[in-house]
Amino acid sequence: MTKLIDTPPAWLATCLIIAWLQSHYFDLGMSLDYGITDLLSAILLGGGIIIFFMAVIQFRRHQTTIIPHQEASNLITQGIYKWSRNPIYVADTLILAGLILRWDAVLSLPLIPIFVWIIERRFVIPEENRLRRKFRADFARYEKKTRRWV
Template sequence: MKWIDIPPAWLALCLGLAWWQAVHYPMGLSFGGALADFLGGLLVGAGLVLMALAVHEMRRQRTTIIPHREADALVQTGIFSRTRNPIYLGDALILLGCILYWDAVLALPLVPVFVWWIERHFIIPEENRLRRQFRADFARYCQKTRRWV
């Protein structure tokens, strides 16, 4: 069951809940049509770009993108010089963008819940492993680069 405990599975669950809410319980609420669709599309696109940049940088540095594995390198270049967690940030942007696009107003609280869960369940354990493995380098990285944005 551990194989399913990965961020894309949690994102898929939240996306499924948001879509379900939009289809089955819209309750007459709306973000506002074309503008919400446009903004939603921009957010999804930005999330995908962030994720692609992060994966490219991690591959370039020859380290894993799997959250529960030990890193072979502390990636601090590229998009990682702006945010320590560009893939998770991308996930959150995709979730928010889809909620806007689907007009899933009541699903909006899923975004902070998702961010909280990802931080507690993935980011903090990852950072603890990196802290043990890279010590001073990771401490300096944390001082100059924020966790989210």
């Protein structure tokens, strides 16, 4: 049960629930409700969804696991992975930011860096350590060439 709870989608869902509750019950009269905010929200959400699916396509093409804490069978360095070693987590962060803006959950904006910090500590660093051990020189080259986030 704890493996199901300790997954990036569960952390994202938790942050989204907190933001939604904050926006509906604890707004304290604060708002960023402007036309530009709606546009920015749509760009962040759309970009997050597109990046997510681009990354999933690469996982399918390379026939490796998308599940955190599992051993990868292949190192993905192509497609969206040329620009970020963690595009799914980038996508999750964009979706979180987009929905916080969409819901006008101003007080929930600090959830964005908190989410990134949790994801990096719980998933990114352990995943990269596994890849470093398994793919040694290939991962070292990839790590030098491609940034962790963007």
